[in-house]
Amino acid sequence: MMGELLFEEMVFDAGGRVVHTGTLALGNGLHLLEGANGTGKSTLFDCMFGLRRPISGAVSLDGINSVAKRKQFLSVASYMPQSFPCYGHMTGLELLVHFLRLRGIGRRDAERSAQFWLARVGLAADAYRRCEQYSVGMLQRLGFAYALQAPTRACVLDEPTAGVDAASRQAMYSILAAEAAERIIIFTDHDFLASCAAGLTALLRLEGDRLVLQGR
Numbered sequence: 001m002m003g004e005l006l007f008e009e010m011v012f013d014a015g016g017r018v019v020h021t022g023t024l025a026l027g028n029g030l031h032l033l034e035g036a037n038g039t040g041k042s043t044l045f046d047c048m049f050g051l052r053r054p055i056s057g058a059v060s061l062d063g064i065n066s067v068a069k070r071k072q073f074l075s076v077a078s079y080m081p082q083s084f085p086c087y088g089h090m091t092g093l094e095l096l097v098h099f100l101r102l103r104g105i106g107r108r109d110a111e112r113s114a115q116f117w118l119a120r121v122g123l124a125a126d127a128y129r130r131c132e133q134y135s136v137g138m139l140q141r142l143g144f145a146y147a148l149q150a151p152t153r154a155c156v157l158d159e160p161t162a163g164v165d166a167a168s169r170q171a172m173y174s175i176l177a178a179e180a181a182e183r184i185i186i187f188t189d190h191d192f193l194a195s196c197a198a199g200l201t202a203l204l205r206l207e208g209d210r211l212v213l214q215g216r
Contacts (some may be wrong), residue, residue: 004184009057032186136140
């Protein structure tokens, strides 16, 4: 079905435990994935984006299967892994432009978008600093901008606010809520429910060997 992200009976290995997603459909909105440490949250995300191979099944986005049509799937979905890959010799601006150019976006539009997102996450003044000079919190905000700047239907973020100060964390939550009006956002975050649960569309939870969807 178009207009949704569908978990299609994906089965994956989470550190020796076999986890089943079942069949779950998500539309536009803000979806928090919860689960105790070691339950497979990061592994699930990695399987969605081909960084690990599921035992069986897949996810699809607007009908595009993540396994059978991986390249096409990656063109409509973006991912910020827990360890954001960063080229230290590049400036923040160069890094964001680089990844947009890889998506086929023209240089002028890429630079405009990168500048916009750097300002949106509070890094405009640091646009021309090399990434190796960024603090942990700054790198997290840069990774957050990297994932959300891509013009994708869905964006998945693994602990995007880890190591970020409280003010920046709240600003990032506001950005997620705004973006979720137009696309599918799935993320993990240890602090979100305590501070900003009202903006949540649905809660996903890894319980035992199952992925469970709880409406809000």
